[in-house]
Amino acid sequence: MGRVFLAPSLGFMALIALFPVFYAVGMSLYNIRGFQQEFIGGDNYVRALTDPNFWNAAKNTLVFTVASVSLEFVIGMAFALIMHQVFVGRGLTRAVILVPWVIPTAVAAQVWRYMFDHNPGFVNAVLGTEINWLRDPAWAMVGIISADVWKTAPFVALLLLAGLQTIPKDYYEAAKVDGANALQRFWLITLPLLRPAIVVALLFRTVDALRMFDFAYVFAGYSNSVATLSVYAQRFLVAEPQLGYANALSTVTFVIVMLVGLAFISRMGRHMVGDVARKEKR
């Protein structure tokens, strides 16, 4: 019975996700030109490791991931603490906080790209600067990080807020009686008890940042300035088709995302999955 219920899901995922990955790994071992295929073993991977643009894409992905996830975490935590305090308008704030999350990333990316554009130069006017945000690679990176932080810090706040609400108020009162100040209460009660929510938020954000395509593509197309691994792989699929190499790049991206994801899940998986299993025993 259980197998029958699972079969459609597993069959679908195996056919549309698992099989294509093996297909991609297989093709990454070939040099493909038009209709000609030539087996070249690991040469595409060697090429990636010696390609400065690949390392540039890897660096961009790393910078983007580390900067945006840490900013999102800090700002999201601040928002969650604010929303946890406020009792008036909590429902409204919770609803509004979903608005950036629900807007398609490609649409948000266009809006932010034009805010950073020097013509009409809205961001420059607000900051009183004269920066060419879209042409200079370093400032373009600042641009996509800002846009991503805007879009997803509220999402992080929401996950953390849900976690905050599960912490019993008694703990704080007891700590207050014992003379703990606000910072100590945050450090010794909130952070440790919030850990499951923190790990989940970081997992989803880190993995999403590592596989990000939309912001980088809309801001700079296939140019190297902010190209992430996904953008760089897509470039050899569409703009300059070299399918063997493209598949090697997408396989590398796949492996990186999965390894990072697995590292997170091995830390929390037993806890989360165990939760479902525990309830079932009841």
Place this chain on the structure above:
Amino acid sequence: MTTRESRASVRRAYRPRPKTPPALVNLLKLLGLLLVLGWCLFPFLWMGMTSLRTGSVALTDPNIFQGPFSFGNYEEVVNQGFHFALRNSLIVASVTTLICIPVAALAGYALARLPLAGKFALLAATLVATLFPPVALVNPLYRMYLQLNELTGINLLNSYAGMIIPYVALTLPLSIFILATFFAGIPKEIEESAKVDGATPFQAFLKVVAPLAAPGVGAAAILTFVYATNEFLLAFSFAPRDLNVQTVPVFVGTFERVGYENPIGQIMAASVLVSVPLIVFALVLQRRIVAGLTSGAVKG
């Protein structure tokens, strides 16, 4: 229970008076609230104002309150077929949700309730599958579609099905996980009593468990719908130009400029047209979305 209550009341009696005056605290809370609201909404103000501005001043002056204002940009994006992109997005996202949720509900129920070998490994694998990067699918699926076309004449490129099929595969894992969490939270006794009354396991699932899990089903459905309206990479790769299938993210994300004209006003008009329904969607379904996003995250 009683001792805990009495202890709490003792604590309450000894609780020191707050040092900061309540008026100041309330003011700070209000400022915090305004900060959060402003953060989330200010780009929409810019977007809305920019979409209404026309003429050369609008393209060069960063002051968003500088006119002239008109609905000209809206007329132009509709003339370029933006309403088709909206329709395509709606169809693709709805059909994805309609296929994904029943299939995921069966799997989630099996994982939460039915006797299965290796259940733990299956749940863990489901969680890992949510991490799948779409870029790994682009070329293999493209080739599979081409081969399918050669063998059977069915063309999935530039079709709704070509997008819906990978979207279902990519949204299944998270939906299964959310639904398994919700199913596991329903007391087992309810279902057992249905079986005692002579229901088959399938009837028990359909008539008793599924309605009780409705909030979880709703939450998973909303997340699937949002994912499918959001997805850019696969839609851009499989249905890039054709207005009959092109979705909103592709329309807005790859907006072509014609000649030397800066299309900023038109892009913002298109962004407003897609944002308004999605914002209403988020405001109305807020509770369900929060439940879906946080299930699993905060329990236990």
